[in-house]
Amino acid sequence: MKPVLGLVLLALVCGPAQAAAGASARLIGLDGKEAGRATLRSAAHGVLVEIDVHGLSPGAHAVTIHTTGSCDPKKLFTSAGPDFSFDPKKPHGYFAKGGPRPGQLPNQFADEAGRLHATMFTSAFSLGNGKKSIFDRDGASIIVRAKADDYTSQPDGNSGARVACGTIIRTSGPGTRKGGSHRKHQ
Numbered sequence: 001m002k003p004v005l006g007l008v009l010l011a012l013v014c015g016p017a018q019a020a021a022g023a024s025a026r027l028i029g030l031d032g033k034e035a036g037r038a039t040l041r042s043a044a045h046g047v048l049v050e051i052d053v054h055g056l057s058p059g060a061h062a063v064t065i066h067t068t069g070s071c072d073p074k075k076l077f078t079s080a081g082p083d084f085s086f087d088p089k090k091p092h093g094y095f096a097k098g099g100p101r102p103g104q105l106p107n108q109f110a111d112e113a114g115r116l117h118a119t120m121f122t123s124a125f126s127l128g129n130g131k132k133s134i135f136d137r138d139g140a141s142i143i144v145r146a147k148a149d150d151y152t153s154q155p156d157g158n159s160g161a162r163v164a165c166g167t168i169i170r171t172s173g174p175g176t177r178k179g180g181s182h183r184k185h186q
Helices: 003-014
Strands: 022-029 034-043 046-053 059-066 104-110 116-122 141-145 162-167 169-172
Touching: 022 141, 034 162, 046 104, 046 141, 059 116, 104 116
Parallel strands: none
Antiparallel strands: 022 034, 022 162, 022 169, 034 046, 046 116, 059 104, 059 141, 141 162
């Protein structure tokens, strides 16, 4: 059998290839102006998160996924809700007993010009439609805070004000369904 014909037959037997789930967010600052972008892509065993934000103070900043897809600068981004978690009793912090929450990502660093560009990997949540998905009725957001997360203090790692926020929008993957209300708000 010729190689091309074999690939065609394989495609017919296996069905159409499904695109890996993906999502993106346009981050805004407290002034409501664009502050950067984030992309999230499904990978084997987790999600690759890439973020590029400008206008920050140099140094470490907490980065977290939050339970609600709302970024209202007039409300200081509290409209994004708490850190994403399947269990409202789970503590915040990599070093907290029973932590961290699934939405917690490691601190990232802005350079001297105030630009933060980082890539992180997590297996704590997914972009699909399953029980680990961040997509439910009210969506999800990504938040950058003014300071570093100390990974211990409750409820937010003593990481200061929310200074940038982006509503996470699904761009590819298993349809546009946002899933059920499996996630609990704290």
